[in-house]
Amino acid sequence: MTSATKTLVPTIATIIEAFDETPDVKTFRVKIDDEAAAAAFKQRPGQVAELSVFGAGESVISITSSPTQTEYLEFSIKRCGVVTDYIHTMGAGDKLGIRGPYGNGFPVESWKGKNLIIIGGGIGLAPVRSVLNYAIDNRDDFGHITLVYGARSPEDLVFKWEYERWGAVKDLDMNITVDCGDDKWSGKVGFVPTILKEVAPSPENAIALTCGPPIMIKFVLQDLAEMNFTPEQIVTTLEGKMQCCVGLCGRCNIGSLFICKDGPVFTLAQLNSLNGDF
Amino acid sequence: MVTKILSAGNLQAWLDSLVAAYQVYAPVEGEGASSFKKIAKGQMPAMDIRTDTPPKGLIFKQVEKILSFEVNPDGITVIPGDENGTKKIVFGIRPCDSRSFTLTDKPFFDPNLPENQYMGHRNASALVTTACTSACRTCFCTSIGGAPDEKTGDVWMMDIDGKYLVESLTDKGEELIKANEGLFSDASADDEAAAKRIGEEVANSMPKINIADAKALDALFNDDAFWQKLTDKCLSCGACTFVCPTCYCFDVRDEGNTRKGERYRGWDSCMFYQYNRAAGGHNPREFHWKRMRQRMLHKFSYFPEKYGDIDCVGCGRCIRSCPVSYDLRDFLEGSLAVTGAAPVGFEKELSDVDTKDRSCEIKPADETVKTGGGL
Amino acid sequence: MEKLEAELREKAKELLEKEEVTTVIGWGAGWNPAKASPLFVRDAQDADKLVFNPFCQNNLAVYLPRLNEKAAVITKPCDAGSVVALIAEGKIDRENVKVISIKCPGTVNPAKLEAAVGSLDDATAAYLDGDTIVVEVGGEAKRVPFAQVALDSCYLCNQDNVFGDVVIDDGVTKVTGEAVSVVPEDADSAWWRDFWAKEFDRCIRCYACREACPACYCRDNCAVQALRERWTGAKLDTKEALMFHAQRAMHVAGRCTECGSCERACPVGIPLSLLHKQVGDAVRKLFDFNVGEKADVRPPLEVFRKEELESGH
Numbered sequence A: 001m002t003s004a005t006k007t008l009v010p011t012i013a014t015i016i017e018a019f020d021e022t023p024d025v026k027t028f029r030v031k032i033d034d035e036a037a038a039a040a041f042k043q044r045p046g047q048v049a050e051l052s053v054f055g056a057g058e059s060v061i062s063i064t065s066s067p068t069q070t071e072y073l074e075f076s077i078k079r080c081g082v083v084t085d086y087i088h089t090m091g092a093g094d095k096l097g098i099r100g101p102y103g104n105g106f107p108v109e110s111w112k113g114k115n116l117i118i119i120g121g122g123i124g125l126a127p128v129r130s131v132l133n134y135a136i137d138n139r140d141d142f143g144h145i146t147l148v149y150g151a152r153s154p155e156d157l158v159f160k161w162e163y164e165r166w167g168a169v170k171d172l173d174m175n176i177t178v179d180c181g182d183d184k185w186s187g188k189v190g191f192v193p194t195i196l197k198e199v200a201p202s203p204e205n206a207i208a209l210t211c212g213p214p215i216m217i218k219f220v221l222q223d224l225a226e227m228n229f230t231p232e233q234i235v236t237t238l239e240g241k242m243q244c245c246v247g248l249c250g251r252c253n254i255g256s257l258f259i260c261k262d263g264p265v266f267t268l269a270q271l272n273s274l275n276g277d278f
Numbered sequence B: 001m002v003t004k005i006l007s008a009g010n011l012q013a014w015l016d017s018l019v020a021a022y023q024v025y026a027p028v029e030g031e032g033a034s035s036f037k038k039i040a041k042g043q044m045p046a047m048d049i050r051t052d053t054p055p056k057g058l059i060f061k062q063v064e065k066i067l068s069f070e071v072n073p074d075g076i077t078v079i080p081g082d083e084n085g086t087k088k089i090v091f092g093i094r095p096c097d098s099r100s101f102t103l104t105d106k107p108f109f110d111p112n113l114p115e116n117q118y119m120g121h122r123n124a125s126a127l128v129t130t131a132c133t134s135a136c137r138t139c140f141c142t143s144i145g146g147a148p149d150e151k152t153g154d155v156w157m158m159d160i161d162g163k164y165l166v167e168s169l170t171d172k173g174e175e176l177i178k179a180n181e182g183l184f185s186d187a188s189a190d191d192e193a194a195a196k197r198i199g200e201e202v203a204n205s206m207p208k209i210n211i212a213d214a215k216a217l218d219a220l221f222n223d224d225a226f227w228q229k230l231t232d233k234c235l236s237c238g239a240c241t242f243v244c245p246t247c248y249c250f251d252v253r254d255e256g257n258t259r260k261g262e263r264y265r266g267w268d269s270c271m272f273y274q275y276n277r278a279a280g281g282h283n284p285r286e287f288h289w290k291r292m293r294q295r296m297l298h299k300f301s302y303f304p305e306k307y308g309d310i311d312c313v314g315c316g317r318c319i320r321s322c323p324v325s326y327d328l329r330d331f332l333e334g335s336l337a338v339t340g341a342a343p344v345g346f347e348k349e350l351s352d353v354d355t356k357d358r359s360c361e362i363k364p365a366d367e368t369v370k371t372g373g374g375l
Numbered sequence C: 001m002e003k004l005e006a007e008l009r010e011k012a013k014e015l016l017e018k019e020e021v022t023t024v025i026g027w028g029a030g031w032n033p034a035k036a037s038p039l040f041v042r043d044a045q046d047a048d049k050l051v052f053n054p055f056c057q058n059n060l061a062v063y064l065p066r067l068n069e070k071a072a073v074i075t076k077p078c079d080a081g082s083v084v085a086l087i088a089e090g091k092i093d094r095e096n097v098k099v100i101s102i103k104c105p106g107t108v109n110p111a112k113l114e115a116a117v118g119s120l121d122d123a124t125a126a127y128l129d130g131d132t133i134v135v136e137v138g139g140e141a142k143r144v145p146f147a148q149v150a151l152d153s154c155y156l157c158n159q160d161n162v163f164g165d166v167v168i169d170d171g172v173t174k175v176t177g178e179a180v181s182v183v184p185e186d187a188d189s190a191w192w193r194d195f196w197a198k199e200f201d202r203c204i205r206c207y208a209c210r211e212a213c214p215a216c217y218c219r220d221n222c223a224v225q226a227l228r229e230r231w232t233g234a235k236l237d238t239k240e241a242l243m244f245h246a247q248r249a250m251h252v253a254g255r256c257t258e259c260g261s262c263e264r265a266c267p268v269g270i271p272l273s274l275l276h277k278q279v280g281d282a283v284r285k286l287f288d289f290n291v292g293e294k295a296d297v298r299p300p301l302e303v304f305r306k307e308e309l310e311s312g313h
């Protein structure tokens, strides 16, 4: 911990690149200005950061880049309120505040040798993409990788610029789908849970990670259960309104756990044992 | 540690000596409401009242500046808010209020991620606790593990028939007595016995409420009808949580514009709709009964589960200040009846997260602040 | 009083048994005998828990705009005014609400009572005996004339034309007396500024005043908590508090019945009624309008008349 950064005081970072993913999602590559702070910022896949626009506020955003990418941090942000609207007006050279990394992240060490099934919907690919790229960069540590990802329409798919690279990775089965296609779309059409059933991954030595809209998660969980995945094998990330991201401001709790501090990654087994407002 | 007698006549002299060296805050009657206010030389605080608003804000500020910022040609300058706190004494604080800080310490003194500003104010403050020689109708400290004569804070004192028995509980407290030694005389075994007797009498005069344990209460979570009935009359305001010494939720807001401004942290309340309203409008605690469930379970289930103690000190302020007289003792009794659970005695002392050596040292903050984790 | 209470319980029982409503909103016992607390009765058996006495302070009209069931509400004449105002504003689904009005003797101001008899904490009983309020503490009966401890607004209350689907009139006489919170005749803007600076200095921005107000039904959309156009800042100071209250006063101008519910809700005893009376006086003068009188007239600040533009008002 560097002396300049305290719990709620961010350090300064610069946007080095920004580009549109979809009409309302933009990806930002960010570098922390202070070298010591940058070196101390060591995230795990699935962790988050609090990004600040000074004068507008803070937002919790998943670090979508893998820790193996040490040049910059990547954030993909959907425009939906005061802070995120403002961030969308920013570009290369602009300054942000950043604090973190926060949260538990995915327990990737304990997944060594396992097959990964990554299921995402819409902007929900952002948090799990950090695991995907981490596994690709440590390809020999993991078994087979299955990706099932979907969005409402082709223009709502995020990270399209990654698909070619992902497609070339060995033992990686990529399934991209849209709810409704258009003239140019030649890929799969159908809801994520439907495609998941077609792909029918085996629960044998596998971990299933899912993140997306609540309704998608609901069906994905049912389907995984039908495919005999145990609650311990199913991992998801939760969302909720946050203000501090350090387990103090109170609001993001599910029972006695805080999504910001004890999550956002939970196994279905954990969630089943918790009473909470989601 | 020392135990002494202070004559009623010497109380003002002691206060004046403290006022000369520190900022001293004490209970003061006010128009509309009593509260803790900074006292001046020669001013006698209202020693016999439990203030309408809690002393919480002296340490956990209602609005705290986290930082100020300014855009300049080289980037953005960020100046963190006050992390040292101002040396102060909170005098005449009731045992329940004193205990409340030891509870709030638990989340805020997280060794992995300490919150420097709260910690700064806390370290810079000394608490002089005055034991209660009578209880209000709304007090229930004995039911949550406290007592009208609980020894908490840095100095503990009790009015025993016109004179005060004064005991230091920490080194800092001892200093406050030693620096004014001439004002105190030795205490006898009789004095201590008198204090003990008064404490017992007051405790015995208070009805005892049984409280179901954390797990049993959490099991009530899905009993929607229970919560709805309990919450019918609640207006969803912030009165109960703002007057509560133990509530510590906050929100964060920026002021100014994107070139120059400040960021503040301010008290929030789980009873407010906006508390959980996320961007896009989704609100998992959309209904007031879900927010009441959060308030009750946070205090009596989640917090004890995590930190070992109930996050309520039984001061009764929430009952008194509620515009519709919502009485959380109804929840405690009602939940016990519904769960049929064996009540748990929260008789034990505050669990062993030792509050003594870090709570009240009046030292410059960088000597005492240990940081770690985070960035 | 007992007769009145009995009638009330009977009526509530009947409405619930005949399933005309699913809940009756009234008052029940509070945590001390000199306090009553709102009570939602959903079961006819519980109707006997309803009370009516001079300690029933809460204006229950506050619950009506957010109801999603058929309900009966018990009102004092002043609260009935709030119901009328809410109907005029189209905020009450008239079909779903039954109004049971009681001609009441007046309501106690707890602060005045405590000033007269001391703390009510140890009271074992409190009641109205003729024109006297009696508080029993430790076997001793402390008596104080009701006229001395009623709410200021009770002295001005007119019960000639009480609104209600059912009006319970037990022939009780209403309390009379002199208001104590009065503004000096020569109060100028400097006086007001100093007065409110002193009072709002202790506002903790808990919004209890707003939530207890039947006219403040915006609740979750209240302008002071808006994420974007922020009219009040985060800082806790007199200026921001004043901004909140000035805004609230203007929002409820022409809709506020001066029931005093906000003032009674305030945990730090800020005399908000004075603010709303000042605004109310202005509304009466400018628009010749009495809030809560007519259910079919929109509030004056909600309608735009061409003449107003022409006359320069």
Ligand SMILES: Cc1cc2nc3c(=O)[nH]c(=O)nc-3n(C[C@H](O)[C@H](O)[C@H](O)COP(=O)(O)OP(=O)(O)OC[C@H]3O[C@@H](n4cnc5c(N)ncnc54)[C@H](O)[C@@H]3O)c2cc1C
Pocket: A048, A057, A058, A059, A060, A061, A062, A063, A076, A077, A078, A079, A080, A081, A082, A083, A084, A085, A123, A126, A127, A238, A239, A240, A241, A242, A243, A264, B277, B278, B279, B280, C227
């Ligand atoms: C663990 C986690 C990971 C997230 N990852 C991403 C991501 O990778 N990309 C992305 O676009 N969004 C992500 N979000 C959602 C994102 O935090 C919110 O969309 C964003 O905070 C909205 O802020 P706003 O100011 O634009 O909205 P407003 O509605 O104006 O919100 C005001 C304030 O409330 C808080 N807030 C509101 N909604 C949320 C919310 N859903 N979650 C947390 N805080 C909220 C913020 O502090 C915000 O500043 C994530 C949320 C969580 C909890």
Ligand code: SF4
Pocket: B240, B243, B244, B245, B246, B247, B299, B311, B312, B313, B314, B315, B316, B317, B318, B319, B328
């Ligand atoms: S919940 Fe109520 S009784 Fe408990 S500490 Fe808070 S205000 Fe006091």
Ligand code: SF4
Pocket: A250, B241, B246, B247, B248, B249, B268, B269, B270, B271, B294, B295, B296, B298, B299
């Ligand atoms: S969650 Fe509610 S009860 Fe708990 S500290 Fe926060 S405001 Fe208080």
Ligand code: SF4
Pocket: B233, B234, B235, B236, B237, B238, B239, B240, B241, B271, B321, B322, B323, B324, B325, B326, C208
């Ligand atoms: S003070 Fe009373 S009315 Fe206000 S939120 Fe708390 S319980 Fe509800």
Ligand code: SF4
Pocket: C210, C215, C216, C217, C218, C219, C221, C222, C223, C224, C247, C248, C251, C252
């Ligand atoms: S103050 Fe104004 S915006 Fe806020 S609730 Fe009242 S009327 Fe609505």
Ligand code: SF4
Pocket: C202, C203, C204, C205, C206, C207, C208, C209, C210, C265, C266, C267, C268, C269, C270, C272
């Ligand atoms: S109830 Fe009183 S303290 Fe609370 S916001 Fe209103 S005036 Fe301020």
Ligand code: FES
Pocket: A241, A242, A243, A244, A245, A246, A247, A248, A249, A250, A251, A252, A253, A258, A259, A260, A261
């Ligand atoms: S965001 Fe503050 S506790 Fe989780």
